[in-house]
Amino acid sequence: MELQLALDLVNIPEAIELVKEVQDSIDIVEIGTPIINSEGHAAVRAMKNAYPNLTVLADIKIMDAAGYEVSQASKAGADIITILGAAEDSSIKGAVDEAKKLGKKILVDLIAVKDIEKRAKELDSFGVDYICVHTGYDLQAEGKNSFEDLETIKAVVKNAKTAIAGGIKLETLPEVIKSQPDLIIVGGGITSKDNKNAVAAEMKKLIEESESTVA
Ligand SMILES: O=C(CO)[C@H](O)[C@H](O)COP(=O)(O)O
Numbered sequence: 001m002e003l004q005l006a007l008d009l010v011n012i013p014e015a016i017e018l019v020k021e022v023q024d025s026i027d028i029v030e031i032g033t034p035i036i037n038s039e040g041h042a043a044v045r046a047m048k049n050a051y052p053n054l055t056v057l058a059d060i061k062i063m064d065a066a067g068y069e070v071s072q073a074s075k076a077g078a079d080i081i082t083i084l085g086a087a088e089d090s091s092i093k094g095a096v097d098e099a100k101k102l103g104k105k106i107l108v109d110l111i112a113v114k115d116i117e118k119r120a121k122e123l124d125s126f127g128v129d130y131i132c133v134h135t136g137y138d139l140q141a142e143g144k145n146s147f148e149d150l151e152t153i154k155a156v157v158k159n160a161k162t163a164i165a166g167g168i169k170l171e172t173l174p175e176v177i178k179s180q181p182d183l184i185i186v187g188g189g190i191t192s193k194d195n196k197n198a199v200a201a202e203m204k205k206l207i208e209e210s211e212s213t214v215a
Pocket of ligand 1: 008032
């Protein structure tokens with residue numbers, strides 16, 4: 001199980017500073033959609049330049065022109081690039097083909113997909129690397145989460161890695177860990193805390209402990 005830190009509500013210098021604090025506790029750093037929307041791929045480039053050994057995910061939530069979008073994010077230094085599960089099958093396949101050519105990975109975000117089980121099966125057959133259940137900020141505000149959806153995709157996804165995002169906190173992490181996703185994505189659960197490194201380190205510890213129990 002890997003831990004991904006999502007950076008959403010910061011600018012480029014703040015993002016780089018924040019990662020300095022928590023880099024030993026995380027496996028992947030995500031340049032979130034809000035940063036990319038306001039600062040563009042410069043944010044991805046700056047993060048990769050600052051931490052060349054860290055896996056960088058560009059959360060660009062592709063919906064169209066997928067091959068081209070993947071090539072641009074890859075050029076900026078992204079190792080993993082996101083596409084929406086609601087995109088056309090041809091877009092998903094285009095993203096996968098381009099990523100394979102460039103040695104990158106594709107994470108599909110199931111945000112707003114209604115039939116999670118059916119779409120996850122289809123996506124799995126297209127050769128994507130990660131399939132992620134995600135409760136976005138707007139549904140988090142209504143008290144929703146993706147814990148049940150994670151169980152649903154775990155039951156049908158056979159090839160891709162499974163991931164979960166959306167409002168995960170230190171207090172709710174044990175429930176997520178129970179379902180054993182391959183990737184756990186946490187934003188505000190770390191970035192909103194005063195001692196970010198202590199929270200990230202505790203999360204990493206809980207993940208590692210659960211793995212030694214399973215093994
Ligand atoms: O993709 C996102 C929003 O669309 C966020 O990066 C993701 O939801 C993780 O952040 P948080 O833990 O704060 O919900």
